[in-house]
Amino acid sequence: MYMIKFLHAADLHLDAPFSDLPSAEARARRQEQRGQLAEIAELANAEQCDLMLLAGDLFDGAAVYPETLEALRSALASFRGRVFIAPGNHDCLRRGSAYLTAQWPENVHIFTTDTITVEEIPELGCRVYGAGFTAIDQPPLLEGFRAAEDDVVSVMVLHGDCLNASSDYNPISAEQIAASGLDYLALGHIHRRGELRCGGTLCAWPGCTMGRGFDETGEKGVLIGQVEKNACEVRFVPLSARRYEVLTVPVGDDPLAAVEAALPRDTARDIYRIVLTGPSQPIDVNALYDALRTRVSVLQIRDRTTPLVDLWAQRGEDTLRGQFLSLLYEKLTAAKTEEEKETICLAARLGLDAMEGREEDAL
Numbered sequence: 001m002y003m004i005k006f007l008h009a010a011d012l013h014l015d016a017p018f019s020d021l022p023s024a025e026a027r028a029r030r031q032e033q034r035g036q037l038a039e040i041a042e043l044a045n046a047e048q049c050d051l052m053l054l055a056g057d058l059f060d061g062a063a064v065y066p067e068t069l070e071a072l073r074s075a076l077a078s079f080r081g082r083v084f085i086a087p088g089n090h091d092c093l094r095r096g097s098a099y100l101t102a103q104w105p106e107n108v109h110i111f112t113t114d115t116i117t118v119e120e121i122p123e124l125g126c127r128v129y130g131a132g133f134t135a136i137d138q139p140p141l142l143e144g145f146r147a148a149e150d151d152v153v154s155v156m157v158l159h160g161d162c163l164n165a166s167s168d169y170n171p172i173s174a175e176q177i178a179a180s181g182l183d184y185l186a187l188g189h190i191h192r193r194g195e196l197r198c199g200g201t202l203c204a205w206p207g208c209t210m211g212r213g214f215d216e217t218g219e220k221g222v223l224i225g226q227v228e229k230n231a232c233e234v235r236f237v238p239l240s241a242r243r244y245e246v247l248t249v250p251v252g253d254d255p256l257a258a259v260e261a262a263l264p265r266d267t268a269r270d271i272y273r274i275v276l277t278g279p280s281q282p283i284d285v286n287a288l289y290d291a292l293r294t295r296v297s298v299l300q301i302r303d304r305t306t307p308l309v310d311l312w313a314q315r316g317e318d319t320l321r322g323q324f325l326s327l328l329y330e331k332l333t334a335a336k337t338e339e340e341k342e343t344i345c346l347a348a349r350l351g352l353d354a355m356e357g358r359e360e361d362a363l
């Protein structure tokens with residue numbers, strides 16, 4: 001019985017413009033993307049993978065820097081197994097595409113048609129199906145597909161959308177997956193990783209390999225898996241790229257202490273948006289920024305706190321409300337425990353709410 005190990009990656013979006021960043025920072029981020037290529041190939045070799053399945057959107061667009069192409073070719077050539085690439089919507093097979101014009105290492109196969117074709121790998125007892133987008137929009141590719149019924153392990157690599165039936169990007173239904181007879185369907189397109197089991201087929205997508213904004217937060221990486229006839233499993237392996245994170249912090253009495261308690265260790269390379277919430281005194285965001293600046297690589301602070309109303313402001317006024325508050329305030333100053341103080345504050349808050357209701361009714 002053959003058991004095949006693979007690495008599955010997608011949505012690298014190499015040479016993305018990172019247009020919301022200053023140009024030097026954007027250049028540095030593209031350099032980090034190129035660095036991921038060697039990291040992926042080293043991981044695939046360390047895991048002794050037989051196959052590398054790259055499910056589209058490797059490039060962000062038609063224009064590819066020569067150094068990016070070189071980094072990709074050299075990383076793929078350093079992989080000891082075979083590579084299969086299925087172009088997606090961002091890197092579709094348009095005229096002049098690097099997939100059609102560049103020299104690729106011998107171990108690389110690119111699916112260059114928008115109909116499904118197959119590569120047989122007899123030495124692994126496996127076959128790899130695939131197809132590529134030939135335009136940004138791609139009608140369904142998997143409709144009516146059925147893998148050959150024999151003992152050969154069947155894998156497919158494809159860019160497509162299995163979460164939205166009316167997608168313009170090769171929509172894939174659960175019924176099509178279940179009918180495919182594939183042992184593994186390696187997808188790309190959806191940037192947040194996930195998987196589906198339909199019939200005897202495992203279908204999974206690794207998500208993007210690097211967050212590019214606060215809509216792509218958290219760990220990003222690749223899938224490592226093993227497949228045999230009628231059995232497949234995958235596990236997620238994060239890559240070392242910087243992360244985008246959004247951290248929501250109820251500030252309490254001490255915003256800095258609250259943020260420091262909430263911020264994980266080892267965030268120095270990461271890009272953080274810290275959202276301050278809850279009732280608070282006015283916050284000196286600049287001072288907070290200065291205090292936290294070195295803890296992360298890029299920091300944004302959003303102050304979403306609500307003003308803390310002074311519960312006792314109307315104490316001493318010559319009104320029912322004023323007298324009520326004065327009475328409770330005396331008890332507060334005499335209170336011995338925190339619990340007692342909290343109870344008194346709660347009584348004041350509830351009493352004020354009730355009196356506001358009553359006064360409005362009287363009007």
Ligand SMILES: [Mn+2]
Nearest residue numbers: 011057090189
């Ligand atoms: Mn993508």
